[in-house]
Amino acid sequence: MKGEDQHAKVILHLRDAFHGAKQTMTLSRPVVDNQGHVITTPHTLHVAIPKGIIEGQRIRLEGQGLPGTGGSTAGDLYLEIAFQEDNLFHAEKRDIHMTLPITPWEAALGASVTVPTLAGNVTLKIAQGSQGGKKLRLKGKGLSTERQKGDQIVTLRVVVPEAVTDEQKKLYATMAEIMPANPRQKLGV
Amino acid sequence: MGDIQYLQGTVLNEEMQCSLAEICRFCGVTAERIHEMVEEGVISPHGVSPREWNFTTIEIRRVQTTVRLQNDLQVNLPGCALVLDLIEELEELRFLNRRHT
Numbered sequence: 001m002k003g004e005d006q007h008a009k010v011i012l013h014l015r016d017a018f019h020g021a022k023q024t025m026t027l028s029r030p031v032v033d034n035q036g037h038v039i040t041t042p043h044t045l046h047v048a049i050p051k052g053i054i055e056g057q058r059i060r061l062e063g064q065g066l067p068g069t070g071g072s073t074a075g076d077l078y079l080e081i082a083f084q085e086d087n088l089f090h091a092e093k094r095d096i097h098m099t100l101p102i103t104p105w106e107a108a109l110g111a112s113v114t115v116p117t118l119a120g121n122v123t124l125k126i127a128q129g130s131q132g133g134k135k136l137r138l139k140g141k142g143l144s145t146e147r148q149k150g151d152q153i154v155t156l157r158v159v160v161p162e163a164v165t166d167e168q169k170k171l172y173a174t175m176a177e178i179m180p181a182n183p184r185q186k187l188g189v
Numbered sequence: 190m191g192d193i194q195y196l197q198g199t200v201l202n203e204e205m206q207c208s209l210a211e212i213c214r215f216c217g218v219t220a221e222r223i224h225e226m227v228e229e230g231v232i233s234p235h236g237v238s239p240r241e242w243n244f245t246t247i248e249i250r251r252v253q254t255t256v257r258l259q260n261d262l263q264v265n266l267p268g269c270a271l272v273l274d275l276i277e278e279l280e281e282l283r284f285l286n287r288r289h290t
Contacts, residue, residue, distance in 0.1 A: 002217060005253065022195050048195040056280075058246070059198035060215070075217075078253075079198065090288065147204065 020051035052145035094150025
């Protein structure tokens with residue numbers, strides 16, 4: 001009788017999913033000992049994780065499941081991919097999302113800023129007059145395979161510096177005078 | 190010490206599609222059992238006739254879970270369809286919850 005399939009979860013770092021990785025894992029496998037008792041023994045496997053794998057996908061390893069009986073073939077092993085939490089990035093299917101803090105003057109005047117990606121740092125151009133919440137796409141910086149491409153989606157978050165000194169407070173007051181604005185206009189107040 | 194040999198598996202990805210014979214081999218079930226699952230709405234392959242049926246990785250997973258539910262817990266097919274729908278809904282909600290926390 002063919003051996004049963006085995007299922008296991010593999011927790012990967014996003015970088016390993018992006019680049020591909022080699023993993024060594026140990027699974028518990030039930031076997032029958034000389035006295036006929038079922039005991040679990042560790043079974044170590046070395047598995048190549050292909051580049052661009054995404055959360056929820058499974059890798060089928062033929063013949064790596066539980067052994068068959070009476071000379072039959074072993075079952076298959078299915079590894080389900082899950083991702084570790086990451087401080088900077090989170091994946092949605094093939095796209096990698098991150099929030100990029102920028103200053104008000106970078107948003108207002110435009111700037112070129114360095115952005116981390118899973119492929120390393122890149123320079124991103126922020127257009128003049130950008131607002132918080134704006135999304136910018138870095139093509140091909142997501143979880144890509146040869147046939148399926150993922151992007152990195154960068155969401156801008158404008159960080160307002162705290163006015164601590166008198167000079168800094170004065171600068172904000174000057175801005176209020178020179179650049180009167182009502183961001184609550186649409187609220188009707 | 191020799192070089193470590195790393196196993197190369199098959200990724201069951203969104204592009205992968207398989208025939209009736211292939212899903213039977215992957216899941217260790219008979220074609221008749223697949224027919225029953227289609228009739229009960231456990232899986233919905235693309236294609237009109239069994240010869241044209243195409244199964245995605247979602248169907249492979251649903252069939253494998255159904256086999257386990259039937260063998261281990263003796264759940265009938267309508268029960269399996271319900272359990273599978275609830276598992277998928279739970280996974281979706283967990284994913285959304287993680288995104289917003």
